[in-house]
Amino acid sequence: xxMKRRWIPFAALAVLMLLLASFQVTEGxxxxxxxxxxxxxxxxNAGLHFKLPSPIDSVVPIDMRMHLLDPEPGNYLTQDKKNxxxxxxxxxxxxxxxxxxxxxxxxGGAEARLSEVLRSVVGDVLSSYDFADILTIEGEQSGLARIxxxxxxxxxxxxxxxxxxxxxxxxxxxxxxxxDQNKRAVxxxxxxxxxxxxxxxxxxxxxxxxKIKAQTDREEAELLADAxxxxxxxxGTANAEANRIYNDAYTADPELYQFxxxxxxxxxxxxxxxxxxxxxxxxxxxxxLGTLPAPAAEGGD
Amino acid sequence: MRWxxxxxxxxxxxxLLSTSTWTVAQDETGLVHRFGKVVRTVxxxxxxxxxxxxxxxxxxxxxxxRSMPVGFTYMEQLGAENMDPTRREWLTGDTNIVKMEVTLNxxxxxxxxxxxxxxxxxxxxSRDLVLRRIxxxxxxxxxxxMGVDEVLSTGKTQLRNEVMSRVQAQAVAxxxxxxxxxxxxxxxxxxxxxxxxxNEVTSAKSYREQQLSEAKGARFTALPFAxxxxxxxxxxxxxxxxxxxxxxxxxxxxFHALSESMQQNRALGMxxxxxxxIEDILGRARVTVLPRVPAGKSERFYLPTK
Numbered sequence: 001x002x003m004k005r006r007w008i009p010f011a012a013l014a015v016l017m018l019l020l021a022s023f024q025v026t027e028g029x030x031x032x033x034x035x036x037x038x039x040x041x042x043x044x045n046a047g048l049h050f051k052l053p054s055p056i057d058s059v060v061p062i063d064m065r066m067h068l069l070d071p072e073p074g075n076y077l078t079q080d081k082k083n084x085x086x087x088x089x090x091x092x093x094x095x096x097x098x099x100x101x102x103x104x105x106x107x108g109g110a111e112a113r114l115s116e117v118l119r120s121v122v123g124d125v126l127s128s129y130d131f132a133d134i135l136t137i138e139g140e141q142s143g144l145a146r147i148x149x150x151x152x153x154x155x156x157x158x159x160x161x162x163x164x165x166x167x168x169x170x171x172x173x174x175x176x177x178x179x180d181q182n183k184r185a186v187x188x189x190x191x192x193x194x195x196x197x198x199x200x201x202x203x204x205x206x207x208x209x210x211k212i213k214a215q216t217d218r219e220e221a222e223l224l225a226d227a228x229x230x231x232x233x234x235x236g237t238a239n240a241e242a243n244r245i246y247n248d249a250y251t252a253d254p255e256l257y258q259f260x261x262x263x264x265x266x267x268x269x270x271x272x273x274x275x276x277x278x279x280x281x282x283x284x285x286x287x288x289l290g291t292l293p294a295p296a297a298e299g300g301d
Numbered sequence: 302m303r304w305x306x307x308x309x310x311x312x313x314x315x316x317l318l319s320t321s322t323w324t325v326a327q328d329e330t331g332l333v334h335r336f337g338k339v340v341r342t343v344x345x346x347x348x349x350x351x352x353x354x355x356x357x358x359x360x361x362x363x364x365x366x367r368s369m370p371v372g373f374t375y376m377e378q379l380g381a382e383n384m385d386p387t388r389r390e391w392l393t394g395d396t397n398i399v400k401m402e403v404t405l406n407x408x409x410x411x412x413x414x415x416x417x418x419x420x421x422x423x424x425x426x427s428r429d430l431v432l433r434r435i436x437x438x439x440x441x442x443x444x445x446x447m448g449v450d451e452v453l454s455t456g457k458t459q460l461r462n463e464v465m466s467r468v469q470a471q472a473v474a475x476x477x478x479x480x481x482x483x484x485x486x487x488x489x490x491x492x493x494x495x496x497x498x499x500n501e502v503t504s505a506k507s508y509r510e511q512q513l514s515e516a517k518g519a520r521f522t523a524l525p526f527a528x529x530x531x532x533x534x535x536x537x538x539x540x541x542x543x544x545x546x547x548x549x550x551x552x553x554x555x556f557h558a559l560s561e562s563m564q565q566n567r568a569l570g571m572x573x574x575x576x577x578x579i580e581d582i583l584g585r586a587r588v589t590v591l592p593r594v595p596a597g598k599s600e601r602f603y604l605p606t607k
């Protein structure tokens with residue numbers, strides 16, 4: 001019994017030492033091992049690792065994942081002094097765990113300093129772009145793509161200079177807007193633009209209508225004029241033909257023709273009923289009625 | 302004392318089992334961690350692992366399609382959060398403001414990267430919200446080179462494609478471990494402040510269309526009428542031509558016949574015709590004969606009136 005129980009304290013001590021001398025590094029992390037507070041090495045692989053037992057060596061886990069820093073938007077001036085509400089964010093990660101541990105040690109500390117960097121970098125970069133570089137319908141690409149590159153480069157430079165042991169994975173403008181006090185003016189301008197467009201559409205409608213109407217009227221008039229011209233031609237040709245026929249008649253028998261024309265003219269002149277004809281008593285017509293024949297005197301044949 | 306030992310032994314076995322058996326559900330993926338390191342992933346089903354503290358399995362819903370609202374929040378929709386109009390506002394290339402709401406759908410395609418590529422947000426919110434930031438940046442950039450009319454009408458497909466590819470590229474760069482499945486423009490509209498002016502454009506446009514179709518309609522009916530009228534004029538002329546010619550021909554025929562018939566005794570024929578005419582004229586007229594007035598005298602006569 002006594003022999004059997006003697007190993008228990010040794011086993012307990014061994015387990016305790018094992019606990020004090022081992023540590024886990026989780027996926028997505030590195031660990032800085034410090035000896036009496038002084039960093040001595042970085043463990044990069046996740047899993048189970050060993051060290052001198054606490055309190056000689058201790059372990060500081062460093063989160064190597066990407067972090068999003070998304071502060072409140074701010075008002076910035078462009079190069080041409082236009083006021084813009086710019087909302088940007090950056091994605092950062094620890095690059096050099098040892099450096100990071102020495103310089104800032106925690107995510108909170110890093111983000112406090114990165115927030116300052118972000119604000120001044122956005123200000124700097126924005127002030128080197130004109131408003132029209134950012135918002136444009138001229139080109140294929142917005143200046144925002146270049147701005148993102150500039151932001152990242154400028155931030156990386158600051159971070160490098162400050163030896164913070166981290167890198168900037170992405171730095172972009174996520175929102176642009178006009179400050180509230182300018183927005184009314186923007187809405188007014190939008191309204192005016194729309195009114196101009198509306199007026200344009202209405203004028204165009206009127207113009208189209210008039211154009212088609214005028215064309216219709218012209219075509220209509222042309223059709224009728226053409227028809228009248230053709231009608232006149234037809235009748236003219238017919239008259240010429242008729243004249244030729246009359247001429248032929250005249251040539252064939254001028255005397256009869258003239259006589260008939262005369263009669264016709266007379267009949268035309270006295271066309272209709274109830275003409276009043278006044279004749280002097282000695283008119284040949286009346287003479288045609290003749291005198292009473294005197295059969296007695298001349299009936300001698 | 303024996304029963305205490307037994308109880309400890311049974312407890313130990315139970316603890317061993319409970320930390321080494323796992324069930325991964327149908328829509329989940331299990332990540333097996335050994336001392337914090339991911340050593341393998343397992344699919345749905347029953348799995349064994351080494352007991353605590355050596356191994357554990359972390360389960361992640363990977364078969365579920367997730368959605369991320371951009372330009373609005375679900376809390377707003379539920380009324381649990383105040384509406385923020387500026388959240389919906391985007392600047393166009395012609396410095397207009399448009400209202401836009403988008404929903405992105407995505408799934409976790411790389412569970413290890415999803416968990417260990419990007420941390421959760423500093424304020425404790427899910428890493429998924431990074432997707433919204435990325436999408437906002439992509440939309441801001443795409444819309445910044447489009448005109449307001451393009452955004453509101455023809456540019457939606459382009460916007461959609463651009464934003465989709467940018468967001469996917471950024472999601473990879475930011476190690477989100479997700480894949481975008483769809484991009485839905487749930488709302489695109491002018492801001493409420495200027496909605497009326499935009500409506501007026503629409504009605505002006507339809508006024509233009511209406512004028513156009515009205516004019517075309519009038520033309521459509523006017524021209525056939527004009528053609529019919531033109532045709533009538535020509536037809537009438539043709540009729541007249543026939544009349545003129547047949548009159549002339551008829552007359553000529555009669556004339557030649559007459560001329561022929563009068564070859565023999567012309568004077569007599571002419572006289573007869575003349576008398577016939579006179580007879581005809583006088584027969585239809587009222588004839589008044591004035592008495593002979595001797596030369597050098599004047600007389601006044603009263604003509605009978607009707």
